[in-house]
Amino acid sequence: MTDAPRRTPLDALHRSLGASMTDFAGWDMPLRYGSERDEHTAVRTRAGLFDLSHMGEITVTGPQAGELLDHALVGNLSALAVGRARYTMICEPGGGILDDLIVYRLAGERYMVVANASNAQVVLDALTERAAGFDAAVADDRENYALIAVQGPESPGILGSLTDADLDGLKYYAGLPGTVARVPALIARTGYTGEDGFELFTAPDDAEPLWRALTAAGKDAGLVPCGLSCRDTLRLEAGMPLYGHELSTALTPFDAGLGRVVKFDKTTNGGRFVGR
Incomplete structure (x- = not known):
């Protein structure tokens, strides 16, 4: 007997939006809400909203x-x-x-x-x-985090309408604590789409009000909810690897063309690290 898939704090909301759900890594996740092509295009040209609360x-x-x-x-x-x-x-x-x-x-x-x-x-x-x-x-x-991402060229304007955080000064691969629609969150300028965007780490109980606030703020900008299907095509188009596809234990970072992430000049631990 297999365990039932886990559900994110936004599960009921996804179902109310008519999402097609799928078992992904033991989680019940939205695959698409309508057309993955339309969702992909929205992220490239406007903005998309993702539930990533399955991340660890x-x-x-x-x-x-x-x-x-x-x-x-x-x-x-x-x-x-x-x-x-x-x-x-x-x-x-x-x-x-x-x-x-x-x-x-x-x-x-x-x-x-x-x-x-x-x-x-x-x-x-x-x-x-x-x-x-x-x-x-x-x-x-x-168990202490939900994760929501807003990605696409309109994402700075959408998020900026809901927070006093200095988004203009927030560099790529940086994060700062703040509030979004009065919800405490870690606001990170990171993503997995190849577009400008933000990932918002918040408490599970705050996930639904945060999602609804972002949805309302992004309505006129063309924001749409997006599932894992278009997230996969977006990351493929951007040349970003996915574990189990382009990455595995059969490959080293150098085999995967990502040797740049390996740092041999560490000054701690005598420069030694697991895998060297």
Whole structure:
């Protein structure tokens, strides 16, 4: 007997919008709301709204949080400035890719690692194991976050109408705490579409009011809800890899053409890291 798929805090809303649902990595997720072609075009020309609450948030804290991540991942995360994010990978000791990740440095001793839904437990287990000997703690924060993305050329105007945060000063791969429609959120200028856009990390109970506020603010700008189907075509068009397709344990970052994310000049841990 298999477990029933998990549902995001926005599940009932998706169904009320007539979304076609699918089991993705053990989650019931919206595949499309109508035509994936129309959703794809909306993101490229106007804006699209995505529920990404299936992603896996893992918090790493402590005096040696940066050193732990330098050891556990292929990137140089101790050098990451507070408020910035970095694309990186976690590898097996032999170099095979376990997952690709986005890491946000939220404070001097606090990082958030965002893993793909299908690999979140694998990443959590690997980080927990690799934390041995470091003055740092690894915590599973998946139940504490919902994640909504607004992507497309109209997204800055839509989000800007709902927040006092300095979006003009928010660089690509940066994030800052703020409020959106009076909802507390981490506002990150990141995405998986090849367009300008934002990812909003918020409490699960705040997901629906945030989604509804964004929908209302984006109505005149042509914002539409978007499912995983167009997210896949958007990332393919933008040349962004997906784990299980272009990335796997059979490939190293160099095999995948992403050797640039591997940093051999780390100054922590004597330059050693898992997978080197």
